[in-house]
Amino acid sequence: MSRKRVLSIQSHVVCGYVGNKASTFPLQLLGFEVDAINSVQLSNHTGYGYFKGQVLTSDELKVLFDGLKSNHLDNYSHLLTGYCGAPSFLKEIYNVLKELKEVNPHIVFVCDPVLGDDGCYYVPESLLPIYRDEIIPLADVITPNQFEAQLLTGVQIQSEADAIRAMQILHDKGPSVVVLSSLGYQNDKENLYLLASNKETPNKYIRMKIPKLDATFTGTGDLFTSMLLAWLHEHPNDLKLVCERAISAMQAILQKTLQVAKKLAGENQKPSPAQMELKLVQSVDIIRNPSDLFKAEVLIAGSGLVRG
Numbered sequence: 001m002s003r004k005r006v007l008s009i010q011s012h013v014v015c016g017y018v019g020n021k022a023s024t025f026p027l028q029l030l031g032f033e034v035d036a037i038n039s040v041q042l043s044n045h046t047g048y049g050y051f052k053g054q055v056l057t058s059d060e061l062k063v064l065f066d067g068l069k070s071n072h073l074d075n076y077s078h079l080l081t082g083y084c085g086a087p088s089f090l091k092e093i094y095n096v097l098k099e100l101k102e103v104n105p106h107i108v109f110v111c112d113p114v115l116g117d118d119g120c121y122y123v124p125e126s127l128l129p130i131y132r133d134e135i136i137p138l139a140d141v142i143t144p145n146q147f148e149a150q151l152l153t154g155v156q157i158q159s160e161a162d163a164i165r166a167m168q169i170l171h172d173k174g175p176s177v178v179v180l181s182s183l184g185y186q187n188d189k190e191n192l193y194l195l196a197s198n199k200e201t202p203n204k205y206i207r208m209k210i211p212k213l214d215a216t217f218t219g220t221g222d223l224f225t226s227m228l229l230a231w232l233h234e235h236p237n238d239l240k241l242v243c244e245r246a247i248s249a250m251q252a253i254l255q256k257t258l259q260v261a262k263k264l265a266g267e268n269q270k271p272s273p274a275q276m277e278l279k280l281v282q283s284v285d286i287i288r289n290p291s292d293l294f295k296a297e298v299l300i301a302g303s304g305l306v307r308g
Helices: 020-029 058-070 087-103 127-138 146-153 160-173 220-234 239-265 281-288
Strands: 005-013 033-042 053-055 078-081 108-111 177-185 188-198 204-211 297-302 305-307
Touching: 005 020, 005 087, 005 220, 020 033, 020 220, 020 281, 033 058, 058 087, 078 087, 078 220, 087 127, 108 127, 108 220, 127 146, 127 160, 146 160, 146 177, 160 177, 160 188, 160 204, 177 220, 177 239, 188 239, 204 239, 220 239, 239 281
Parallel strands: 005 033, 005 078, 078 108
Antiparallel strands: 033 053, 177 188, 188 204, 204 297, 297 305
8 A cells, every 4th residue: 555645535626726626636746646535526616707516415425435445445644635515524524534543543634624715704604613623633734724723723813923823722732733824914915924833843933925926816725735745745854845845836836827827818918717727737847846936934932032
């Protein structure tokens, strides 16, 4: 059985790149076998004017996993989870994880606790206590965005100090690695920030400043989390390098996506959602060998101070 084998439970689109469609290809390029279960299946992402699809129920998830178990196909190195739209489905993921741990006690659970963004829920609010109290305590790595981190901790993140306090609360719940990849602060409208930490090295934080691009992308969180999983596997003791590679690759892909989209749209025309789909196939070399496009800083927190 391959030691680089991921069970990925996320959304799926027939056309475009979000959820499993944004995660599977990069993971495969980086040497992982990926078994995908689609929590929802849509024709395209919801940013288009129209979409159709189906929702996988908790009972259907159980049936699929029972099929894997019956054939002894339930030995995974990683479980990766993203969007799920119902409390019952999330509770079944909890059951799946428990059974996976019985087969491989060392399985790494990477959880993107998808709740919403920009102050709005994407899912029923009843998922929040399940993530906070049942799922997050079992996770090894979590990648909430700013809104999700606020919901999970009760901390309003308006500064780096707030973000660090939220990360400490999340570590206390269980996860070894916490990565907040798209922090925005009121005093800096031009950049986003990444903060990452591993509780095995307390009071040490990885910080990256990422210039905002003048465009709206979809699937970026799914793409980032998959690359973070892959590089953490390769460099488990170097979170700084892991973040540099994941962010450098993602930003290069976004730049390529925007460049191609603008060319397709024509001069002075706003690209359509279809033109703004992530250009993953055109970014094979970027995914495999990220450049050193972005560098991280190491912060040491102590006595109420943060210094580089």
